[in-house]
Amino acid sequence: MTVNLHQPASLVLHPDRLLPTDPRVRDIARRLYDAVRDLPIISPHGHVNPRMLLDNVPFRDPAELFVTPDHYVTRLLHASGVPLEALGVGQGPLSETAARAAWRLLCEHWDLYRGTPVRYWLESELVEIFGVTVRPSAATADAIYDHLAERLSQDEYKPRALFDRFKISALATTDDPCDDLAVHGALVADPTWSGRVIPTFRPDRYLEASEAGWPTLVARLGQVSGEDTSNYAGWVKAMEARRQYFISHGATSADHAHTDCGTEPLQPSEAERIYHAAVAGTATLIEAVALRRHMLLEMARMSTEDGLTMTIHAGVRRDHHQPSAARFGPDTGHDIPLRGDFTDPLRPLLERYGTHPNLKLVLFTLDESTFSRELAPLAGFYPSVYVGQPWWFLDAPDAIRRWRSAITETVGFSRTSGFIDDTRAFCTIPVRHDMSRRLDSGYLATLVAEHRLDEDEALETAVDIVTRLPQEVFKL
Amino acid sequence: MTVNLHQPASLVLHPDRLLPTDPRVRDIARRLYDAVRDLPIISPHGHVNPRMLLDNVPFRDPAELFVTPDHYVTRLLHASGVPLEALGVGQGPLSETAARAAWRLLCEHWDLYRGTPVRYWLESELVEIFGVTVRPSAATADAIYDHLAERLSQDEYKPRALFDRFKISALATTDDPCDDLAVHGALVADPTWSGRVIPTFRPDRYLEASEAGWPTLVARLGQVSGEDTSNYAGWVKAMEARRQYFISHGATSADHAHTDCGTEPLQPSEAERIYHAAVAGTATLIEAVALRRHMLLEMARMSTEDGLTMTIHAGVRRDHHQPSAARFGPDTGHDIPLRGDFTDPLRPLLERYGTHPNLKLVLFTLDESTFSRELAPLAGFYPSVYVGQPWWFLDAPDAIRRWRSAITETVGFSRTSGFIDDTRAFCTIPVRHDMSRRLDSGYLATLVAEHRLDEDEALETAVDIVTRLPQEVFKL
Amino acid sequence: MTVNLHQPASLVLHPDRLLPTDPRVRDIARRLYDAVRDLPIISPHGHVNPRMLLDNVPFRDPAELFVTPDHYVTRLLHASGVPLEALGVGQGPLSETAARAAWRLLCEHWDLYRGTPVRYWLESELVEIFGVTVRPSAATADAIYDHLAERLSQDEYKPRALFDRFKISALATTDDPCDDLAVHGALVADPTWSGRVIPTFRPDRYLEASEAGWPTLVARLGQVSGEDTSNYAGWVKAMEARRQYFISHGATSADHAHTDCGTEPLQPSEAERIYHAAVAGTATLIEAVALRRHMLLEMARMSTEDGLTMTIHAGVRRDHHQPSAARFGPDTGHDIPLRGDFTDPLRPLLERYGTHPNLKLVLFTLDESTFSRELAPLAGFYPSVYVGQPWWFLDAPDAIRRWRSAITETVGFSRTSGFIDDTRAFCTIPVRHDMSRRLDSGYLATLVAEHRLDEDEALETAVDIVTRLPQEVFKL
Incomplete structure (x- = not known):
């Protein structure tokens, strides 16, 4: 058992890794997994830098x-x-x-x-x-x-060779509303490239009026969009214009990440008033939060009109350790989740648009207690709502199993988003999708072994989860 | 694997469905299940319409x-x-x-x-x-x-034949306090009918002074009870009278469902004052909530006196989608759970009555995070408290397993309610009880297989759960 | 299956109890368990009375x-x-x-x-x-x-014989800051005794200015420490002095249990003002809570200086049933958990000391929803933070499995505290540690069986968990 330094331990992948250990269940799981293991990868949300694929260095x-x-x-x-x-x-x-x-x-x-x-x-x-x-x-x-x-x-x-080898049929990046999407455009125009790489509209920062630099941001938004963003009505027009720009470059979804997912509307005059105060730097924190919730509802309204799938990643305290943030920047490992809450915060949005035929709203959480309590019940009634796959800290074998266990009994499989890798680590894309396929095969095999589902239906579901479902949810 | 349309897939139930897949554990589970599968059904809480059994159409x-x-x-x-x-x-x-x-x-x-x-x-x-x-x-x-x-x-x-076939030994309905219970009376009086069908006192609406129509409701309560419900003292007397009426028609429990289970008392004069304001339609929402919590404590006091088992189903936002509620009415699929909270809200009630020998209080939740955190610790100390079986979205195989796993280690089996189907779908009653028996057999079998419980005790427990336990908790 | 009263059921322990039932997984688990079953017990937090060992009656x-x-x-x-x-x-x-x-x-x-x-x-x-x-x-x-x-x-x-038989290599007691630790001193001085029994500094009551008797407590603290505790600065000095006294008697940790773990600092003048009001009995409840949070931050600062490992057991409503507390005292079975919250409450502490090389902060919770949501993400970034083992109601086989499942995928094994028995029941110490070793062996065996970890690494981890890890976290 001791490691011989002259003969280092070998690194081998077992073909049955992550499948159920019970041989009867594993045999079923193997059959299901065989049906999906080599299907192309749809990656509808992630953080890969598209320049990597354009430049191919x-x-x-x-x-x-x-x-x-x-x-x-x-x-x-x-x-x-x-x-x-x-x-x-x-x-x-x-x-x-x-x-x-x-x-x-x-x-x-x-x-x-x-x-x-x-x-x-x-x-x-x-x-x-x-x-x-x-x-x-x-x-x-x-x-x-x-x-x-x-x-x-x-x-x-090189990146393009790996992209092909990974069998990625669609890859979405995440982009700032003011981005000119020149890289995406260049990829489309490149005759030597045929992969599908599309942008995602991610306007978070433009909704957070209490953050330092917000007035500068919305001023730039005005420049880029050609709208007058000194007032709220102009902000709305600018957002609509930039969404259209993204759509013209292939975008099919807009992503929203805030500490809560409140969507309580303001009176129009109140929205204007707070917006003006925020531009002037005099809005209170409470006003800024109220404005952000109003804006998020506005973004949902836009989605019903322009058809961008709306994804919400809620409930994280970003940059928890300010000294590290100041020194190393954001996304350096100390974003920490908060308690989740969806039922009441989303009610204004869902009363207005929850049955709108053009809205697709995918809800992600890092609070497992909301899986069975809120997310599945919401997605189990509202035609617009889908339960997002486990994300970030929860994108892990046991957590994914808990998620399936907690939500399937309320929503089945059809009201889920399909797997989302959400990664900036390019080479983990095939590996993460493969992990998800193994786990879903195991979950479905357990349903079959417990005589809760026939194997032909399990097989159909396994394939559906990695093909039709993400295509439907993300309009790909 | 493809379905031949000319030869549709068959529908077959496997005798071992829902039992553990490991053969050694399954063998134990089969023995336990065999001992309980054919025992009569006690259904102490549900929503079947008793007229169905009276008319037998x-x-x-x-x-x-x-x-x-x-x-x-x-x-x-x-x-x-x-x-x-x-x-x-x-x-x-x-x-x-x-x-x-x-x-x-x-x-x-x-x-x-x-x-x-x-x-x-x-x-x-x-x-x-x-x-x-x-x-x-x-x-x-x-x-x-x-x-x-x-x-x-x-x-x-026909309903009566199915009632017999299902071996239902007691069936509780859910009824409005002003209901004359004529149907229940007629069933008792029917010489051709020997089944036990009892009412349940469900006064929710009479405690929600902020709801439209509440003044009309309590006025009617006054008429039906012969008490003067223009003041709070009269409301209390009217409630007591109607509970007695229900008891005289066989009721053994009262059911309470509110968004929270607060039980903070008001000063008597304050309760009167808010009550009067509510009758006049001038109470604020905050006052109405305070009054409801006071009233819920009052209902617990009544239970200690008249012996009706008190069940609380807390933490649901009813009619989440108002457009659907307006068009199709309540109970149409968009009641969505909220975070649960029991420790502090129930404290006033439990300090007064938690050790009262005549109170039985059964707590149901849709927030799984409260299973091990609050419900089991409360039921593991207070003689009056029982943990209610998984309910609604949680009345499902994996959720029931999670519930047993989360609560048994703190309260064992004796502080649980026994299975409650809580259904308006008559033909699911035997099926739901059977599902529960299979799952409990599986859970107990796992304890045996892990050498945490001897099989003779597991067998005794399996039987106890479906016989003595619901009889004790619901005084049947 | 019936119990013959003349031939009572036997009581036998199965050697494989709590190990996985699947034979292939169980075989792995047995090998892991064999490597740790007889290792000495480190008990870094508990409630055994040291006099028992001194007097050895x-x-x-x-x-x-x-x-x-x-x-x-x-x-x-x-x-x-x-x-x-x-x-x-x-x-x-x-x-x-x-x-x-x-x-x-x-x-x-x-x-x-x-x-x-x-x-x-x-x-x-x-x-x-x-x-x-x-x-x-x-x-x-x-x-x-x-x-x-x-x-x-x-x-x-007798206690000393059992202490030896249990192979306890270190046992920490829990002690009041004013305790003279004479018993610990006498044990050290006893030439016939060689066991290691160390005190733990537990200052809870001295931080709760709203509790009856607090002025008396801090007055006594002043006497014992020789500091002037009529003002906050003196309270700080007194605490520092008592911590040094404990350290000189072998203490390596300080334990803190409050309803929340807020650590928001006060302005120094505001802390003094509230402290004076509290001594005079005129502080409001809100002020007392603010002072306690300020004091908890102060205790963390002390830990960075004197090196006492800081453990926090947060989120319990103590003495929920006041009538029982009045009659039977504290710790009589009706302390009931509350919802947990760590991300924001601990932020002031972690921004200051989360990367301090001398701080070790172990977080315990009774709210399972915080396992994956807050505790693991915090311990997965901050070098000072460790996830405490399941505690109290959660110190149970299924709960421990849920804990490992919920936290390992974010923090692995190295950011956990090692097993803590936290018991006043002396003879449960070996039994609880053995239970933990069995469960960890089973968990690791499952990782091996699912081909997520090689067996040599699982073995190393199993040993590490019960040897190096608690030594590191508790500086033993």
């Missing part, structure tokens, strides 16, 4: 690919005492020395990730995509680094 | 029996775009054409229910009660409709 | 050992109608008659504990420590009582 080094930009990876190292600096966070491109040092830190702390999906994804990437055969450790770090660096220099490891 | 059609009045069924069709009108909701008796169309809509969307208890119940009813042998679908809808309609015309499918 | 009787002081045991009897008086609660030493009667009540209600960890612990203690071979019941109560009483009179059942 090789990934710089293993640290850039696996460590530095991925807060799933860096946060647990940080928790164990590794400074974010040492991992290259917030420092731009790293020297070879720094990149190797960051990679070595990951390998030296490989044990930290035992039992986590990060470990599962990293192992799958290393073995399946890069052909690594030994377990990362202090002893093997440099050899693996060299192996990976060599692979990254090959043409078949 | 055949069920009108399959839509009335399985679709139109059952919001468990209609809500998921609605979510998938089927208008409630098309299902006959809120339209009174349907024509044969409309009934057939509603039934066909259910069959065409049979896949929506995969993995849900609704599907499980419907399949069990169709096979076990009605002898259907093919899976519902667009292709088989009409043939099944005809099959069911033919069965419904037979004497053995 | 035999346990008085089975009631004192198993029933009367243990609210885990008495509460469920109370819920079932047994008065706390009849169990000897709050009555000091019992006569032999009273002790026997209390024991008999437990045996007569043995069925109440089916499925609970209390039952599991009691059975393990009776069999493994005391050699009981028949199941407790009305029929066997007296014989078992006599058997136990006989054992208790033997030298090898």
